[in-house]
Amino acid sequence: MSINPNVAEIAFLLGEKSRATILISLMDGRFHTASELAYMAAITPQTASFHLSKLIEASLVNVDKQGRHRYYQLANEEVARILESFLAISPPPEVRSLKQSSQVKLLREARTCYDHLAGKLGVGLTESMLNTGYLEKEERNFVVTPKGEQFFTDFGIDLGQLKRKRRSFSHACLDWSERHHHLAGALGNELMKHFLDLSWIVQVPSIRAVKVTDKGKVGFKQHFNMNI
Amino acid sequence: MSINPNVAEIAFLLGEKSRATILISLMDGRFHTASELAYMAAITPQTASFHLSKLIEASLVNVDKQGRHRYYQLANEEVARILESFLAISPPPEVRSLKQSSQVKLLREARTCYDHLAGKLGVGLTESMLNTGYLEKEERNFVVTPKGEQFFTDFGIDLGQLKRKRRSFSHACLDWSERHHHLAGALGNELMKHFLDLSWIVQVPSIRAVKVTDKGKVGFKQHFNMNI
DNA sequence: TCTATATTTCGATAATAATTGAAGTGTTTG
DNA sequence: CAAACACTTCAATTATTATCGAAATATAGA
Known part of the structure; x- marks a missing residue:
């Protein structure tokens, strides 16, 4: 042998x-x-x-x-x-299985993927923007509709500046836990940074999870029609 | 994750x-x-x-x-x-599957295990010596019976010298291909060396297999009542 | 063409790991 | 007890490899 x-x-x-x-x-x-x-x-x-x-x-x-x-x-x-x-x-160490499994739960709920949002939150947000007609899907990318341009501008995001960046503007990213696409690229990054600035989300230390704050729950409901 | x-x-x-x-x-x-x-x-x-x-x-x-x-x-x-x-x-590369499987076949047939015989030959030899009453099994060891002492001496093996060695004299070794015990230890080693000296077996280059020669077939039949 | 960006290649360095000779520990045996 | 033995620990050496700064390459867009 x-x-x-x-x-x-x-x-x-x-x-x-x-x-x-x-x-x-x-x-x-x-x-x-x-x-x-x-x-x-x-x-x-x-x-x-x-x-x-x-x-x-x-x-x-x-x-x-x-x-x-x-x-x-x-x-x-x-x-x-x-x-x-x-x-x-x-398998994850048995002793810490409680903590471990709650961490996985948190990650599935909402996490960062590179520099944008993923998990239920990321996918839900993306679908909400597709439903309201701010975004449209086009192969591997999302494109911002005129209605979306208006929305993002009102929301405080400078699309012109983002488009000038040399990185992908808004590509679709497949979510491992949700098996759906979510918004990535410069726009996805900017949105996440904006949510952090607004204190709608906070990062969970040491893992890639994020948590929606009470303020965020109101905001996501009001601006994106999402129930967290 | x-x-x-x-x-x-x-x-x-x-x-x-x-x-x-x-x-x-x-x-x-x-x-x-x-x-x-x-x-x-x-x-x-x-x-x-x-x-x-x-x-x-x-x-x-x-x-x-x-x-x-x-x-x-x-x-x-x-x-x-x-x-x-x-x-x-x-899995082994498909192209060489023929050669590969024939090698495995050879190893199952007869091989060295560390410094003694294993495979069908090793297990068969051990069972033959148990059947003829040369050996008796005792927990993890084999013991040489008086009848066995006579046989080994006649066969040209100096038991006294082997017993004086500091290594295990004759322990049982579980065979991975046969799922039966075979004889290991100094006696197992000495037997194999003797078979090589007598040209009853020859080693197959590069793998741990050994082959029984025509002379060996006669010898194993005659002295151990084995049909190869 | 120039600049920003993404990535690779090169070169040097630091870190890590496998290997073995020599010496040490503990065990069996005569 | 002394010698043989099985194995480990130590120490030093020798690969091997991961890493990153600097420079090169390649591409896209202004």
Whole structure:
């Protein structure tokens, strides 16, 4: 019984914190840019690039070049399954299961995804804006309707300035817990920053969860017709 | 979703060739000594000890101290399952499946286990010696009967010298392919060396398999009443 | 073309880990 | 008890590898 080299190779690649974080980040099925992945793993883009090249070499990850962006994703279903089995293998420590499960609950409820809102809150917000006709979905992006432009301006968001930024203005981001798209990009980022400024949401320390304040509950109801 | 540190930790431990070899060697369910494991992984006992202490710390492996020996085994069923799933994850390359399966067949037939015979040949030989009354099983050991002493002496094996050796004389070893015990220890080793000297068996290069020669077929039939 | 941005490559450094010789601990055996 | 043995611990060495600053490349948009 000789060991299949793949076992050790895959295990080796997973056995490094930064790479494990990158791979698990990619498990949401979305494409991610190298910078996003670097941010998530708390390393510099250079280091992320170094790790990504290793992952590509091992056929665990693919790149999709689009202009100056490079979108990374897991190479195929099997890789995702392998990673899933890894996660399944090491369940959260039993002792802290109460705290742990409440953390997962919080994350499902509302969290940051890179620099915008995700979870029930993020998806609900996006759907609300689609329903009220502020946004329209168009392939991988959301576009702001004239009605939306009026709304965002009244709400205190300078769309002109955002559009001038070199990053994606408003792309759709698939939510791992909700399995629906939510708003990402500069607009998604600006909205979240605005909610923080308005104290509608506060960040939960140490995890990526956010919480809606009482003030936020009123605000989301009034401006977005959402019941939190 | 924060990453469970266990994922990276377990993967890290598996991602090293020597440790992977040790772990997979332990998958046969038997206890192994540090020296055996070092031998299998082709490293020095010091290095094996170093790796084993890491594996113990991570609760993947247990030790059972018995006198000056320390018997290592997988910590529990779950660890075995995890390893199994790893092996399942990376099946042998399809292209070589024919060669691969014939190698496994060879190993099941007859192989070396550390320094004695295992597989069908090893188990069959042991059962033959039990049936003819040369050996008797006694817990984890085999004992040589008076009839057996006569036989081994006639066969050209100096039992006195073997008993004077500081290693286990004749313990029972569980066979992973046959799920039966076979003879290990100094006597098992001496028998195998004797078979090699007599050209009853030859080693198959690069894998741990051995092959019974035509001369061996006659010999095993004549002296051990075995049909190969 | 120039600038901002995203990413990679290069080079150097720091950190980490595997390996082994030598020495030490504890155990069995004659 | 002394010698052989199984194994570990220590210490030093040698890879290996992760990391990041600096510079290069490539692209999009003004």
